[in-house]
Amino acid sequence: MLHHLTTxxxxxxxxxxxRLLRPNGELHVADIGPPHNALMRIVSxxxxxxxxxxxxxxxxxxxxxxxxALMREAGFATVAEEGNAMMPIGTLTYWKAxx
Numbered sequence: 001m002l003h004h005l006t007t008x009x010x011x012x013x014x015x016x017x018x019r020l021l022r023p024n025g026e027l028h029v030a031d032i033g034p035p036h037n038a039l040m041r042i043v044s045x046x047x048x049x050x051x052x053x054x055x056x057x058x059x060x061x062x063x064x065x066x067x068x069a070l071m072r073e074a075g076f077a078t079v080a081e082e083g084n085a086m087m088p089i090g091t092l093t094y095w096k097a098x099x
Contacts, residue, residue, distance in 0.1 A: 001031070002014075002029065002031045002062070002067070003031055003032045003058060003059050003062045004058060005058060006057055006058055007057050007060070007061050007066075007070065010061060010067075010070050011070055011073055011074050014027075014070060014071055014073075014074030014075075014076070014097075015074045015075060017074075018074050018075040018076055018097075018099060019075075021099045022099070023099060024098065024099060025098070025099045026096060026097065026098050026099075027071075027076065027096070027097040027098075028082075028094070028095070028096055029067075029071075029094070029095045029096075029097070030092060030093070030094050031062060031067070031092070031093065031095075032047075032059065032062045032063065032089070032090055032091065032092065032093070033062055033063075033065070033067065033081075033084060033090075033091045033092065033093025033095075034062070034063055034064060034065040034091065034093070035063070035090060035091050036084050036091050037086075039086070040086055040090055040091045043086075043088070043089065043090050044063060044089070044090035044091070046089075047059060047063070047089055047090055048063060051063075062093075063090070067093070067095060068080075068081065068095065071095065071097045075099075076097035076098060076099065077098055077099060078097065078098045079095060079096070079097045079098075080095065080096050080097075081093060081094070081095055082094040082095065082096050
């Protein structure tokens with residue numbers, strides 16, 4: 001659901017989650033991520049076009065690969081991409097962030 005938020009809203013939501021987690025707590029995120037191959041770059045073109053047409057940045061951080069940096073900005077000590085999967089609208093990426 002993070003791809004529905006603006007970049008500012010993403011960081012705010014992530015900071016709230018970070019604040020609520022106990023020491024050594026983990027956040028696991030499955031959301032739209034950057035395309036990992038040529039096919040996913042093609043598949044994600046309509047999504048990129050739709051976002052550009054709307055003129056907002058809601059999906060930009062996801063598609064450009066900035067989600068790990070936003071998680072670190074929100075205060076998570078470590079962020080790792082745990083995997084990805086090809087989906088009909090693009091790449092689904094799994095991230096793990098720890099306090």
